[in-house]
Amino acid sequence: MPKMKTNRAAAKRLKRTGSGKLSRGKAYKSHILTKKTTKRKRSLRQSTLVSKADEKRMNRLLPNS
DSSP: OOOOOHHHHHHEEEEOOOTTEEEEEOSSSOOOOOOHHHHHHHHHHSOOOOOOOHHHHHHOOOTTT
């Protein structure tokens, strides 16, 4: 059986934490920022964990990490 390939798009967007969970950046921070509050934009800078519901699918995209 051949080696499993890592999905490169997912590899660029997700990072594995020390405990093995997946970290991701938040959406809605690229444009139309004038109507968003400073507080909201500031909270969008922080990364967050991939939700439990999506974690299984994301792990399948990243077999080697």
